[in-house]
């Protein structure tokens with residue numbers, strides 16, 4: 625069995641910082657991404673909270689999926705994680721510590737491009753440890769009304785999205801791409817978040833999305849035929865490209881690389897979480913493999929044989945099936 629993924633883990637070469645407003649609060653947030661050791665994964669740290677434990681970027685820490693994906697543990701919350709996590713995933717960073725001095729990741733321009741540019745500017749460093757990947761062996765389906773999201777076997781990580789809106793501006797859009805290579809940077813990273821202008825106004829009236837403005841969100845005109853942003857769209861199908869970006873960022877919360885093909889129809893943050901929970905509930909449909917130099921991989925017996933507590937410190941803390949499926 626082979627896979628297209630690089631077998632080694634990576635972190636950043638050096639720390640990288642930026643500053644921007646929080647979408648919810650409208651206040652300035654300072655962000656620093658730092659290199660981290662092998663097998664530590666992506667973790668959030670709050671420099672404004674004394675003695676707070678680092679919060680792992682993991683699906684079992686999701687506390688809210690409205691507007692954006694919010695992670696939390698007690699008083700420790702971090703909102704709008706998806707665009708930053710998408711950039712780290714697409715650039716191939718496995719281990720990093722993300723320091724913030726507020727409870728949200730800055731929205732920047734509403735896309736992942738500023739984060740991607742930032743981490744690319746410092747570069748990534750290969751680490752002395754192999755990647756453990758979640759390899760899908762049988763299709764898993766999550767359905768929520770007319771919203772459907774599936775993941776099926778594939779030897780890389782392919783992401784496909786489709787949306788259907790009633791207006792003529794968005795209408796039906798489809799987009800798919802494979803992670804690795806330059807497609808994310810060129811075709812996906814710059815796609816911005818979007819909303820109908822009256823939705824944005826309603827959020828403001830309720831004291832939400834105070835940092836949202838035409839510099840970081842596409843506002844769709846009341847006439848449903850154009851956008852209020854003076855420079856228009858960055859891609860004709862920017863809407864589905866942003867949905868696919870969100871999907872990559874949310875699925876990063878599985879905590880390890882994925883070998884599978886995801887197809888999402890009308891899905892948002894809540895359905896992305898639904899799929900991850902469906903994966904957790906279906907251990908017979910996947911296995912954890914360690915990637916090897918020559919593109920091969922081996923099923924990791926050790927994780928399966930560990931206690932659940934021991935497995936919790938590894939990349940897939942949410943389950944360790946009692947019996948190992950037949951080795952690939």
Ligand SMILES: [Zn+2]
Pocket residue numbers: 706707817866870
């Ligand atoms: Zn988004």
